[in-house]
Amino acid sequence: MTSATPAPTVLTGIQPTGVPTLGNLLGFFLPALGFQHTHTAYYFVVDHHAITVRQDPAELRANTHEIAAWYLAAGLDPAKATLFVQSHVPAHVELGWILNTFTQMGELERMTQYKDKSVQHAGKETGINVGLFGYPVLQAADILLYHATEVPVGEDQRQHVELCRDIALRFNHSYGQPVLTVPKHSLPPHGARVRDLQDPTKKMSKSRPGLGCVLLTDDTAEVEKKFKRAVTDSDSGAEAIRYAPEEKPGVANLLEIIAACRATTPQAVAEGLRGQQYGALKAEAAAAVNAVLQPLQAAKAAWLHDRAQLDDVLQQGASRAAPVAAATLARVKNTMGYLPAR
């Protein structure tokens, strides 16, 4: 069963919860937005996914605007790419329901994000809701509605994209037709996994706030402080600064951060700092990050200030996305034998 080569299409999303981190910027926003110049591109805010953990209504509203503003500040060009809010396109939930019937409980039970989150819920009276369990199925619907070929997401989402591929193949196989496009999972080349500055064996995450985590809202002094205290190692020789991720994870993390900020390689950054001490490396990292964050914060504030314009962009995005999604959904339903509504 082969299909015509699908048009290169990129799609990715992020939840409107909390303040995004430097890890989100370097591992998600910037690499994902690079595709808008070469691909048909869809970027969205996944509010339906956010509610798998109970959200304060005012915060959810504010965070949805915030994430949209960060996308735009990070360079999303609304003339080139489609930016929208997931819940503004109803086909996501409808296809999600249908795909539930092509997904096995066992597959969802094996998802590590679900396993991690259910550990956090263990013993709490709220328990684990069904939405959290079915989260990856809705994500599969997000991807398949737009025939995405590339899904740039962090390593932690690889399993979900792989499940999406399995679901698409299973659907196509059931009906003997290539109805759904099977996506790839793309990992960005640099800075894909920014680590916690205090514990470079862990991913930098807003769920572990504090000195190890740089927030996109941090000011210059906060950024400097966090990098100054970053964990490195006790090596003080002339070869201390070199790129060796296994042996020197803290140093490698700083080199990768600088490289991602300056669109170069960690090896090249290490070469430039050869023979220097860790103080110089940390100062360099803070400077590289501040040079990226300052214009980004200004641009984000400007978008949030002009709320009406931001809402217009989201509204236009939804009206561009909706017909594409509706066409895929109609094809799926028609293939399955649903009676078309007149």
Ligand code: TRP
């Ligand atoms: N699960 C993703 C995350 O938490 C967000 C997401 C939802 C997503 N739907 C998507 C990412 C579709 C890529 C494609 O990061």
